[in-house]
Ligand SMILES: Cc1cc2nc3c(=O)[nH]c(=O)nc-3n(C[C@H](O)[C@H](O)[C@H](O)COP(=O)(O)OP(=O)(O)OC[C@H]3O[C@@H](n4cnc5c(N)ncnc54)[C@H](O)[C@@H]3O)c2cc1C
Ligand code: FES
């Protein structure tokens with residue numbers, strides 16, 4: 001069986017997998033990191049998005065063996081050791097950007113990649129377009145977009161803390 | 168998904184040797200083959216990952232040509248300064264297909280080897296008169312695309328690079344399917360060393376050239392020149408997403424937009 005060595009949320013792992021094992025299966029079933037979700041089998045919903053070497057990818061559409069030697073970050077790896085949430089997580093909470101929460105891990109991971117790739121900041125329209133690969137069945141996206149718009153100000157250092165969401 | 172052996176060769180010759188097995192398949196970005204394998208549409212004995220072969224990832228300008236390595240990812244192509252300067256319409260296309268995560272993994276070679284009738288790059292390759300470079304030979308765009316999911320590539324033959332003659336002007340417009348976001352109908356127009364070329368994707372079983380529009384644009388490069396040209400719906404795709412007549416109508420609308428996009 002192929003063996004895969006990779007770093008997940010800063011921790012090194014060497015794991016035996018099958019050729020066909022998906023990265024999401026390695027994360028959820030072998031490493032028990034079940035924050036990364038699977039919402040479809042057509043690579044369309046984005047619930048499974050994680051970062052591989054800093055790029056957002058659909059972990060349901062990448063083989064575990066393809067992640068050999070990589071550094072992976074999942075939703076579990078975002079908060080600080082003392083539990084302080086990442087600004088994007090904090091913004092999702094503050095702006096009520098989730099209802100059932102199923103899409104949320106993927107949304108947060110995609111949103112962080114988007115913000116990092118747009119240091120000049122994104123308009124509301126650009127945020128909506130950037131979320132093309134993430135589906136949400138509950139929120140209608142509105143508050144997700146507001147949360148990302150607020151988080152980018154903090155992530156780019158243009159604000160110290162989140163502006164409180166309007167009720 | 169059925170299980171398979173996985174290889175990640177570091178050189179093209181090693182990859183070609185591994186692909187001598189008729190049941191082995193190359194994998195580039197995996198954004199098409201992995202969903203297909205999940206649905207058990209194929210049962211390869213082995214996947215040969217092309218991402219470790221450095222020469223397949225090069226993007227460079229060679230005189231009046233832009234050469235894009237088959238393993239170049241959509242996100243890299245859309246952000247590449249050489250591509251943006253030489254053929255901005257191609258960079259914009261790479262940045263507009265699929266979604267961020269698909270663009271971070273998917274590659275030009277994988278897309279052009281797959282030749283999905285609703286894919287974007289076939290329109291650019293046909294419209295620009297690209298040359299397909301493989302481990303065995305060079306194939307012109309007019310001989311490469313053989314219809315739905317079919318190309319001139321033979322078993323075991325690998326696409327290594329695509330060469331695009333740099334046009335004076337090129338533009339692209341597409342109508343996306345509102346659900347799948349793949350192309351319903353797109354038109355790529357170009358004027359350059361290969362003459363005026365108009366390629367239509369999404370509408371038919373494979374990408375095709377629109378000769379009447381090419382002639383009209385050669386005489387007068389403007390949206391008005393094609394305004395009166397009606398695409399025949401015969402042999403176009405009709406399905407739950409849109410009738411052949413609707414797609415035929417879109418060919419005209421997208422052609423006008425593509426010319427405006429080219430400027
Ligand atoms: C949600 C989603 C949305 C998408 N939307 C679009 C869209 O709007 N427009 C669009 O154009 N595409 C779209 N795609 C497809 C995407 O662009 C794929 O990346 C592309 O079609 C295949 O490229 P790949 O590198 O992922 O190929 P792979 O999946 O790795 O391979 C595809 C096929 O080509 C073969 N192959 C790969 N590389 C080579 C090579 N060098 N030589 C010979 N054969 C090779 C493989 O064996 C396989 O049969 C979408 C995909 C997804 C999942
Ligand atoms: S689980 Fe739906 S895209 Fe990965």
Ligand code: FES
Pocket residue numbers: 097098099100101102103104135136137138139
């Ligand atoms: S919050 Fe339920 S799917 Fe998005």
